[in-house]
Amino acid sequence: MSEEKYTGYRGSTLDWLKNQGLKVWDEIEVTKAGSSLKGVILPRNELAETDFISLKLSTGYNIGFNPRETYRIKKIGRFEGRYHVPKVNVTQKPELPFVPILGCGGTIASRLDYQTGGTIPALTPEELFSSFPEIAELARVETRLLFDIFSENITF
Amino acid sequence: MTEKMFDYDNLGFKAGLEIHAQLSTEKKLFCHCPAILTNEKPQAIVQRKFRPVLGEMGVYDPALLIEFKKDHTIFYEVFDSVCIYELDETPPLPINDEALYDSIKLAKMMNCKIVEETNICRKNYLDGSVPCGFQRTVLIGYDGYVTFKKDPSMIEEKKLPISWIYIEEDAARRDNDRTKGKNIFFKLDRLGIPLIEIVTDHSLSSPSEVVSAAKTLGMLIKSSGIVRKGLGKVRQDVNVSISEGERIELKGIQLLQLIPIAIDIEIQRQLGLISIQKELQRRNIQPQDIPLQIFDVTKVFSDTSSDIIKSAFKRKKRVLMLPIAGFQGLLSRELQPNKRFGTELSDRVKSFTNLKGIIHSDEDLLKYNFSEREIYELSKECQKKAFIIVIGKKEEAQRALSFVHERLLAAFNGVHQETRHVDDNGISTFTRDLHGRSRLYPDTDLPPIVIDSNRVIKMEKNLPENFMARIKRLNKQYSISNELAESLIYEEKADIFEELIEKGAPIKAVVTTLTQTLTAISREGVDINNITEAHLLKIFEALVLNKFAKEAIPDILTNLGKDPTKSLTDIVNHFGGEMSQEELNTIILEVLKTSQELVKKRGMDAFSPLMGLVMKKARGKIDGKIVSEELRKHLKKQV
Numbered sequence: 044m045s046e047e048k049y050t051g052y053r054g055s056t057l058d059w060l061k062n063q064g065l066k067v068w069d070e071i072e073v074t075k076a077g078s079s080l081k082g083v084i085l086p087r088n089e090l091a092e093t094d095f096i097s098l099k100l101s102t103g104y105n106i107g108f109n110p111r112e113t114y115r116i117k118k119i120g121r122f123e124g125r126y127h128v129p130k131v132n133v134t135q136k137p138e139l140p141f142v143p144i145l146g147c148g149g150t151i152a153s154r155l156d157y158q159t160g161g162t163i164p165a166l167t168p169e170e171l172f173s174s175f176p177e178i179a180e181l182a183r184v185e186t187r188l189l190f191d192i193f194s195e196n197i198t199f
Numbered sequence: 200m201t202e203k204m205f206d207y208d209n210l211g212f213k214a215g216l217e218i219h220a221q222l223s224t225e226k227k228l229f230c231h232c233p234a235i236l237t238n239e240k241p242q243a244i245v246q247r248k249f250r251p252v253l254g255e256m257g258v259y260d261p262a263l264l265i266e267f268k269k270d271h272t273i274f275y276e277v278f279d280s281v282c283i284y285e286l287d288e289t290p291p292l293p294i295n296d297e298a299l300y301d302s303i304k305l306a307k308m309m310n311c312k313i314v315e316e317t318n319i320c321r322k323n324y325l326d327g328s329v330p331c332g333f334q335r336t337v338l339i340g341y342d343g344y345v346t347f348k349k350d351p352s353m354i355e356e357k358k359l360p361i362s363w364i365y366i367e368e369d370a371a372r373r374d375n376d377r378t379k380g381k382n383i384f385f386k387l388d389r390l391g392i393p394l395i396e397i398v399t400d401h402s403l404s405s406p407s408e409v410v411s412a413a414k415t416l417g418m419l420i421k422s423s424g425i426v427r428k429g430l431g432k433v434r435q436d437v438n439v440s441i442s443e444g445e446r447i448e449l450k451g452i453q454l455l456q457l458i459p460i461a462i463d464i465e466i467q468r469q470l471g472l473i474s475i476q477k478e479l480q481r482r483n484i485q486p487q488d489i490p491l492q493i494f495d496v497t498k499v500f501s502d503t504s505s506d507i508i509k510s511a512f513k514r515k516k517r518v519l520m521l522p523i524a525g526f527q528g529l530l531s532r533e534l535q536p537n538k539r540f541g542t543e544l545s546d547r548v549k550s551f552t553n554l555k556g557i558i559h560s561d562e563d564l565l566k567y568n569f570s571e572r573e574i575y576e577l578s579k580e581c582q583k584k585a586f587i588i589v590i591g592k593k594e595e596a597q598r599a600l601s602f603v604h605e606r607l608l609a610a611f612n613g614v615h616q617e618t619r620h621v622d623d624n625g626i627s628t629f630t631r632d633l634h635g636r637s638r639l640y641p642d643t644d645l646p647p648i649v650i651d652s653n654r655v656i657k658m659e660k661n662l663p664e665n666f667m668a669r670i671k672r673l674n675k676q677y678s679i680s681n682e683l684a685e686s687l688i689y690e691e692k693a694d695i696f697e698e699l700i701e702k703g704a705p706i707k708a709v710v711t712t713l714t715q716t717l718t719a720i721s722r723e724g725v726d727i728n729n730i731t732e733a734h735l736l737k738i739f740e741a742l743v744l745n746k747f748a749k750e751a752i753p754d755i756l757t758n759l760g761k762d763p764t765k766s767l768t769d770i771v772n773h774f775g776g777e778m779s780q781e782e783l784n785t786i787i788l789e790v791l792k793t794s795q796e797l798v799k800k801r802g803m804d805a806f807s808p809l810m811g812l813v814m815k816k817a818r819g820k821i822d823g824k825i826v827s828e829e830l831r832k833h834l835k836k837q838v
Contacts, residue, residue: 078312078342091647095316102363103639104338107316107647 051087056094059110060084070120073098073108080106083122135183142182147189204463207405211442214409214462215401219394219434220420221369221427224298227391228368229291229335230284234392236372241276241386245286248272249325249332262632265551266325268598273327274384276374285371285387287331290644294319294337298393300654301425302339302366305395307659308423309361311343316649319642327383328370329390335642336367336396346667347415350407359412360400369394381553395426401438401446406459409437414455418688422666428691437462444469445614450630452621460625464535468627469614471534476613484525486611491604493597494520496588499576505568511590519596520588522581523607530585531561535626540610546629547606548589548599557603560585669693677706686714695732704739708749716753725760734759734767741771750818778820780829786816787826787833802838806831 048066049057065071065084072081082098085105091097095107108114178184205212227234249271251263275286283289303313321333343361348354369392371385378384397416403409413435420426420433434453439462440446447469449461497517500508508518530541545556558567564574577586587603589596609615619627664672666688673684673693677700687693692713699709712735721727738755741747747755751774758770790812791798797805810830817826 076312080341088647092316092649095647095649097318097647100338102338104320104336104365105318105641105647106314106338107318107649109315112315 051089052096053093056087056096056110060096063110063116065116065118068122069118070122071098072117072119074115074117075108075112080108081119082106135179137183139181139183142184144184144186145189146186205466210466212404212439212466213401213441214403214406214437214439216397216399216403216409216413216416217436217438217448218397218413218416218420219436221432222298222301222366222393222395222425223427224295224301224393226295226297228295228298228366228393229391230282231292232282232285232391233280235280235388237278237280237386237388239278239280241278243277245275245277245330246272247275247327247330249327251323251325260323263323263325269381269551269553271327271381271383273330274377274382275330275371276377276384276386278386278388281387281390285330285390291335291642293645294648295393298366299337299339299648300658302364302393302395303650303655304658304662305397305420305423305425306340306343306364307655308419308662308665309340309343309345309364309397311340311361311364313340313650313652313655314338315652316647318647319645320639321642322367322639324370327385328373329368330371330387334368334370336365337648338363338365340364345412345415345419347412350411357408359415360402361397362400363396363398365396365398367394367396368392395420401440406462409462410455410458413437413458414689417455418666418685421691422663422669422688422693424663439465441466441469443473443613445616447614447616448618448633449621449627450618453623457621457623457625461621461627464625465619465627468534471532471540472610472614475529475532475540475610478529479525479611482525486608488525489523489604489607491601492522493600494522494580495593496520496577496580499573499580503573504570505573507567508590516591517593517596518588518590519593519600520577520580520586521600521604522584522586524581524584526607527585528561529610530559530587536624538626543629544587544603544606547602550629550631551602552591552595552599554589554591554595554599557587557589557599559587673697679706679710683710683714690714695735698732699735699739702736702740703743705742705749708742708752709739712752712756716756720753720757720760723757725757727756727760729760729763730756737767738771746771747774748818748820748822750814750823751820754818774818774820778817780825783817783821783826783829784833787813787830790816791833791837798834798837803834806834809834 049060050067052060052067060066067084067086070081070083072079080098080100082100085097085099087095087097091107094109094111096110097105097107099105110116221234224234226232249267251260251267277286284291306313317337317339319335319337322336323333325332340361341363343364344358345361346356346358349357369389371387371390374384374386376384397420399412399416403412417433417435421428426432434451435458436448436450437452437458438446438448447465449465452458452461495517496519500512500518503509511518530539530544532540534540534543539561541557541559541561544559548554548557558564560578564577569577577588578584580586587600589599589603591599606615616633618630618633620630621627669688670681670684673679673687673696674681679687684693687696690713696709696713700706717727717730738752742749742752754774755770758765758773759767790809794805794809794812797808810827813826813830814823
């Protein structure tokens with residue numbers, strides 16, 4: 044298993060990161076044949092090729108580069124504290140009907156997960172309210188996660 | 200060349216280009232539907248509503264929220280040529296390999312580095328132009344350059360750095376005939392056609408440089424052989440700034456000639472905004488002097504005779520006012536021809552809400568049929584200061600005024616960063632604020648793509664003929680001028696030119712047809728889109744076989760353009776049919792007879808007008824050279 048600061052990286056790419064003293068969320072500049080790109084090292088999708096390091100460029104685009112090629116690397120900063128569920132202050136209106144929502148996984152308000160490249164199901168009231176704020180005008184909501192299976196994994 | 204309007208160096212003028220071109224692949228980028236537009240009637244209409252989702256950073260993109268609040272309903276027109284991918288009912292297929300490597304080829308022609316592994320990214324759009332709410336877009340290349348002439352008439356060359364090259368899906372096309380109010384219609388045929396986007400850096404330093412660079416990029420793209428042909432298939436956006444201003448994206452400029460005009464108007468607009476900023480400083484007005492305090496002034500109009508207000512009241516609308524102390528006289532400042540600062544605020548309201556615009560105190564309010572009393576009471580409400588009023592349902596009118604307020608605050612900083620659409624006169628209208636980064640995130644449906652570096656190396660050794668080399672070759676091989684060669688390439692006529700010459704057509708006739716005749720008959724209202732390259736090949740084939748004389752080409756093309764269903768053979772036969780020497784002589788004698796006076800008066804000088812008269816009857820049926828010889832002979836006898 045990879046460690047938290049190297050999420051998703053394996054084999055010689057992981058070794059290379061360690062040797063360079065680089066971690067996920069480090070901001071770096073990579074230069075090859077006189078051309079430079081600046082970006083933040085992202086966690087790597089575990090299903091993707093292992094040879095590349097994922098970089099989010101300042102334009103917002105994601106690319107991968109192979110550190111075995113002759114790149115010159117310079118660490119220029121760090122970019123942390125991302126991907127948290129936003130805190131929303133929700134006041135439930137007591138006069139509204141009570142509606143319990145039972146979660147069984149799936150894509151309601153799912154969030155992007157870099158590690159798998161897929162989505163992670165999310166079902167706390169905060170997460171629901173932050174995605175669908177108008178729910179608070181319709182009902183008092185309480186959520187409970189019964190199980191966590193994507194619909195494509197449900198068989199009868 | 201247009202006259203130089205400004206001292207561009209002194210202003211710190213800088214510009215860059217963003218070029219879009221559709222690739223000519225058979226299939227779309229992420230499904231196997233044909234990459235074609237259709238004129239068919241839709242098979243079905245699908246209705247959708249859009250809502251924003253949180254970005255990766257846990258916040259909504261403000262531009263997306265604004266789009267959401269417009270509360271539009273989107274209708275998609277579905278055709279035979281589209282599948283359920285365009286409707287977002289099935290995930291994408293793997294990226295179109297031909298499109299991917301074609302765009303890499305173009306990136307290599309622009310000396311770009313190719314990314315080793317690329318991610319398909321999603322770029323959010325909530326205006327409905329993409330049913331799934333995002334456009335799939337892929338970074339291909341970076342850090343390249345093209346060389347261009349600084350000025351078409353100079354030899355001096357300059358390198359224009361290419362920052363990024365992307366391949367992405369084209370969006371659905373809006374059906375303006377059906378769109379009405381909050382119901383927006385889109386045709387799905389264009390959605391998913393592979394589109395290449397080229398972004399240059401921001402180092403062009405005069406309008407003529409921008410034109411020259413745009414022309415060079417256009418020629419390079421068109422000579423790559425990978426893009427769709429035709430007007431509007433290569434679209435260029437220009438971003439413009441001056442040192443005291445901001446970078447403004449000008450979109451929708453169709454013609455190169457419009458670029459310098461649009462740029463000068465934009466500079467004028469930025470200078471105008473800067474002068475407003477300075478005037479606010481001079482008046483010692485601060486942003487805190489105009490708080491967002493909105494007053495309901497509906498009661499002022501309780502017995503109004505103003506038609507717009509009366510009809511608004513019927514629909515339960517209200518009149519809201521925002522006092523704007525210190526802005527007196529600034530809203531009527533002209534920023535572009537016939538567009539004032541007030542118009543800019545109004546455009547913003549139109550773009551962000553469903554309201555029709557604003558009314559402000561710099562206007563002649565009598566034109567709205569407001570009474571003297573109403574105007575007096577309005578000015579009393581805001582303590583005789585400047586004001587803006589908006590008519591609408593309370594919540595929407597409030598929103599409109601908050602957008603106006605936001606824009607007024609931005610006026611304290613001079614130019615506000617935004618994207619603007621340019622019309623045919625070079626005048627621009629606000630379309631949206633610049634999008635934030637939070638609308639871009641990786642696609643979860645498709646894995647990253649590792650680019651095959653061996654394939655790229657092979658491709659690099661076998662790039663299409665560079666257009667600069669082609670200009671030189673055309674010049675040498677066919678003895679045509681560089682300018683002519685350039686325009687043949689830019690107008691995408693170089694291929695058909697070479698093909699016609701190869702088939703034995705006379706160079707001069709081909710050049711005249713391609714560069715003059717088609718433009719001339721198009722000006723006369725003939726739809727030259729009906730004339731295909733296949734038609735031209737057939738016409739010149741017939742010419743080579745002497746089926747008609749070259750003088751008939753304009754008539755043949757005109758007939759074909761007016762009615763493309765007519766058989767080309769019939770048209771050619773009509774204008775062809777050779778004329779004998781005797782027939783010609785009869786015509787010449789007839790003309791001379793009816794023009795006796797002219798001949799008497801001008802002698803041999805009457806030749807030109809007489810030639811015109813004879814050619815009217817003989818054009819296309821006999822070689823013009825023979826006509827001229829015969830006419831000269833006959834005329835000499837009479838003089």
